[in-house]
Amino acid sequence: MRSLNLSAISDADRRACEAIAGEAGVNLKDCYQCGKCTAGCPLADSMDLMPREVIRYLQLGAIDIVLDAKTPWICAQCVVCSSRCPQNVDICSVMRAVRLASKHAGKRPVPEADIFDDEFIANVRAHGVSNEQYLAAFYNLKSGHLMQDMGNATRMLARGLVGPAIHNTKGRANVAAVIDRALEADAERRAKAAETRGGEA
């Protein structure tokens, strides 16, 4: 934990943190900072904030620190933290909510993670199913990691696991429409929430 100038934290900051907790269905006051989430986290080693610290900063209203943190983007969503929390705080959902808030604030502390998810959904929107070989190829192009897993791609080809053929579901136009309506509903919900919080995005 860094030391924090609490007098610089505004009401809006605090409300933004509460909104994230609300999205995750969590009462931040339930957390008494025991650190069990962090102890069990398989990626804590690589995080800039420990999972426990993310919750602590949210409790304190330090929204900027939280939205700029790499931690929620490194999180693999394995849910060990939530399942071991003695207070039933769903930390994993908090990570997801922070990540979404960060994304909607136009931040992407770990660009690769954001690129991957966007490419994944674009792939599903186009074909109805995920075509792993093209997902990997587009991910490499957009993330700039051109050679990542190229050796493995060769090994997959040799085993007939992937090929150039693209799989499509018959109803892929219908899947695309479902995705669009879901994202519209998402945007509506966020707009409404922002309105009730008093205008801040």
Add this chain to the structure above:
Amino acid sequence: MMKYAYFPGCSAETTGKSFTISTSYVADKIGVELVEIPDWNCCGTSAAALTSPELAVALPARSLAISERELPGLDVVAPCAGCYRSLKASLAYARESQENRDQIKRIINAPYEAKADVLTLLEVFESDDVREAITAKVQRKLRCLKVACYYGCAMVRPADVCECDNVEDPQQMDELMRLIGAEPVSWAFKTECCGAAQQMTVPVQAKPMIERIFQNAAANGADCIVTSCPLCMLNLDMREAEINAARVARGEEPFDIPCYYFTELIGLAMGAEPDEVGIGIHFHPAKTLLLQRELDALELEYAENEARAAEERKKAEMAAKIAAKKAEKAAKAAAAKSTDVAAEAEEVAR
């Protein structure tokens, strides 16, 4: 005949091919019919959940609604753990309230009442009927094979969604392995995360997750890791070579731990050849260990037969000795009796 709606998932024909092949092999043998949901779509997995909560619910709901319409009355089986978790989370949300169901129906633009349950393959295999059917079909037990049963996260967590009562130490796969004669080891990484998609997005940070899983399996004497998820399998089996290369470069011993789907091992026990259940297309060589353990099992069986025969011989010898002693005693008694009779007769004659 048990019948289920089947959600194959996007990896079924690609990276998870061996899981599909072995699942259908075993299902055929035990009379479980899997009917593919027509025109199913990608479950969205964590990418959807990390894009939008509405999307995470809607993508699985579309397939579940089709299943409800086209395959009414059938529960849905999703062998891939990632698919299972997405489908099950969407189902849980739909079952929460009429309001949630109405919202889903609006987004997927189709009727949907969230009637059918969503199951993992392990749950299907948990029933007594299936266990009996497996036991009846086992042709050779995979004795001497020490397996680390690896469940990963998505089948057990979140515990309330997955309705899992043993998140830290699940047993379904262990029990199935015992059923086919394999020996599950006790280890600590049963439900540790394999890194999932983070193996692509943050590979430097995520690679140690895989290495630790191999390390703990090895430390507990496992010959191999048994999985129930195509993404866990890919991350472990395909990346073992990278991890080994890094270990060798650091001057550490490489691992030699093949990975199998639990369905592959059940298929083998039912008499399948390794290639018939997809073991031939693994990344890490996976056939030698099976041959070695088959040989060990034969040797063990031979030794057991020898010991049994020796035991029988010993018993027979003892029984013979006892019989001889008894006969000796009886003869002595008879002799004594006949001398008595002779003496008596002599006396009478006098």
